[in-house]
Amino acid sequence: xxxxxxxxxxxxLGLLAVEPRSGYELTKAFATDLGRYAWQAGHTSIYPELNxxxxxxxxxxxxxxxxxxxxxxxxxxxxAELRSWLLTWRRQGKVRNEDVLRMFLLxxxxxxxxxxxxxxxxxxxxxxxxxxxxxxxxxxxxxxxGSDGFGYLAAxxxxxxxxxxxxxxxxxxxxxxxxxA
Amino acid sequence: xxxxxxxxxxxxLGLLAVEPRSGYELTKAFATDLGRYAWQAGHTSIYPELNxxxxxxxxxxxxxxxxxxxxxxxxxxxxAELRSWLLTWRRQGKVRNEDVLRMFLLxxxxxxxxxxxxxxxxxxxxxxxxxxxxxxxxxxxxxxxGSDGFGYLAAxxxxxxxxxxxxxxxxxxxxxxxxxA
DNA sequence: ACGCGACATGTCAAGACTGTCATGTCAGAT
DNA sequence: ATCTGACATGACAGTCTTGACATGTCGCGT
Numbered sequence: 169x170x171x172x173x174x175x176x177x178x179x180x181l182g183l184l185a186v187e188p189r190s191g192y193e194l195t196k197a198f199a200t201d202l203g204r205y206a207w208q209a210g211h212t213s214i215y216p217e218l219n220x221x222x223x224x225x226x227x228x229x230x231x232x233x234x235x236x237x238x239x240x241x242x243x244x245x246x247x248a249e250l251r252s253w254l255l256t257w258r259r260q261g262k263v264r265n266e267d268v269l270r271m272f273l274l275x276x277x278x279x280x281x282x283x284x285x286x287x288x289x290x291x292x293x294x295x296x297x298x299x300x301x302x303x304x305x306x307x308x309x310x311x312x313x314g315s316d317g318f319g320y321l322a323a324x325x326x327x328x329x330x331x332x333x334x335x336x337x338x339x340x341x342x343x344x345x346x347x348x349a
Numbered sequence: 350x351x352x353x354x355x356x357x358x359x360x361x362l363g364l365l366a367v368e369p370r371s372g373y374e375l376t377k378a379f380a381t382d383l384g385r386y387a388w389q390a391g392h393t394s395i396y397p398e399l400n401x402x403x404x405x406x407x408x409x410x411x412x413x414x415x416x417x418x419x420x421x422x423x424x425x426x427x428x429a430e431l432r433s434w435l436l437t438w439r440r441q442g443k444v445r446n447e448d449v450l451r452m453f454l455l456x457x458x459x460x461x462x463x464x465x466x467x468x469x470x471x472x473x474x475x476x477x478x479x480x481x482x483x484x485x486x487x488x489x490x491x492x493x494x495g496s497d498g499f500g501y502l503a504a505x506x507x508x509x510x511x512x513x514x515x516x517x518x519x520x521x522x523x524x525x526x527x528x529x530a
Numbered sequence: 531a532c533g534c535g536a537c538a539t540g541t542c543a544a545g546a547c548t549g550t551c552a553t554g555t556c557a558g559a560t
Numbered sequence: 561a562t563c564t565g566a567c568a569t570g571a572c573a574g575t576c577t578t579g580a581c582a583t584g585t586c587g588c589g590t
Contacts, residue, residue: 174545174546175445175447175450176546176547178450178454179450179454181457182450182453182454182457183454183457185454185457186456186457190567190568190569191568191569192567192568192569195568201453202450202453203444204441204444205444205446205449205453206444206446206449206450206452206453207444207445207446207447207449207450208443208444208445209547210547210548210549211568211569211570212547212548212549212550212570212571212572213546213547213548215568215569215570216570233568234555234556234567234568235554235555235556235567235568235569236554236555236567236568236569237567237568237569238568238569250454250457250458251458251462254451254454254455254457254458254462254466255462255465255466257469258447260385261446261447261448261450261451262389262445262446262447263384263385263386263387263388263389263445263446263447263448264356264387264388264389264443264444264445264446265386265387265388265442265443265444265445265446266356266388266439266442266443266444267442267444268386268387268388268506269356269359269360269363269383269387269388269442270435270442271387271502271503271506272363272382272383272386272387272502272503272506273359273360273363273364273366273431273435274435274502275367275501275502275503276362276363276364276366276367276431276435277431277432277435281432281435281436284436285435285436288438320456320524321452321453321455321456321521321524322452322453322456324517324520324521325449325452325453325514325517328513328514328516328517329510329513331513332509332510332512332513333506333509335509336505336506336509339505340502340505343501343502355575355576357576371537371538371539372538372539373537373538373539376538390577391577391578391579392538392539392540393540393541393542393577393578393579394576394577394578396538396539396540397540414538415537415538415585415586416537416538416539416584416585416586417537417538417539417584417585418537418538418539419538419539
């Protein structure tokens with residue numbers, strides 16, 4: 169098995185394994201769901217990476233459409249690489265999350281300032297969480313449990329994340345307010 | 350206010366605002382707590398960045414110790430920059446989390462494989478979560494709520510994250526097992 | 531005295547990512 | 561006919577990050 173090293177190629181393999189797509193469609197996927205919670209990448213990373221994956225035989229162009237679009241699919245080797253990557257446990261994956269960083273640094277501020285930020289987090293996570301829950305409730309036909317399940321698992325994950333942060337922020341506010349300076 | 354752009358300088362300002370440290374100590378902080386959940390950086394990024402911050406007057410060397418060690422503290426300007434950064438809401442921070450990516454890609458696998466990974470996640474999050482809870486219970490004197498609070502807020506955040514992922518993985522397992530292929 | 535391991539900082543090249551610019555296509559509205 | 565905006569891919573320079581290599585100090589055990 170090749171050493172792909174980075175996560176981007178595996179993200180692409182994963183998306184293509186669920187459904188063949190063009191680079192343009194992959195770019196849109198990174199701009200929404202995936203890029204929002206898991207891994208972001210712009211089209212300037214994606215297109216060259218697709219070419220590299222194609223060279224190594226992990227993906228292949230299965231359709232050429234209008235405006236020069238190329239639809240890629242994973243090959244058997246590509247799927248094997250993806251499977252092997254997902255089944256191999258890394259003790260600690262790369263993490264880089266600016267929002268979480270902000271939460272960590274909160275205690276560097278004076279309590280009054282920290283409370284301002286925490287209240288904003290409470291609001292924001294409530295909005296985003298219920299937005300996701302609404303999407304899941306309104307469109308059960310689009311992301312049915314038991315079919316591809318991709319959007320479904322991811323959406324539930326996102327919703328729970330927001331709920332967890334929401335609860336944490338409320339807890340933190342209470343702590344800060346009850347602890348006198 | 351300068352445009353520092355990246356998160357690393359702010360992470361450093363935040364850590365130094367809580368407590369003056371040397372580059373070496375900062376590196377250790379990134380290797381544990383902070384780097385595990387929020388933002389990682391090696392010493393090869395940290396030392397040059399400290400020099401840049403010092404040039405711009407956001408941090409300053411307040412102590413020189415053995416083996417050429419330099420302890421940095423934030424200046425008033427540095428604290429102002431940090432505060433401004435934390436109080437300014439970005440609609441979406443940069444996110445890059447390999448573990449979350451793996452969870453997103455799970456549905457690209459066949460259910461049997463996905464279940465293997467999910468069960469491992471259940472175990473892992475249970476262990477890590479209770480490890481954090483134990484640390485918080487055993488050492489309330491080290492990270493008292495109301496003092497710096499840094500470790501305390503962060504530890505609680507981490508614990509809740511693990512618990513959320515744990516719950517999600519259990520939920521996902523149930524979904525996958527109850528939905529026949 | 532000696533050696534080991536942790537302490538402490540640094541350089542450098544290779545690789546990866548971002549943002550900007552560039553190019554061209556196709557569908558639908560006016 | 562023309563225009564606009566979404567579609568679709570790509571090149572490129574500047575920046576950031578990673579991993580390998582380098583250098584030297586100090587405390588402790590033997």
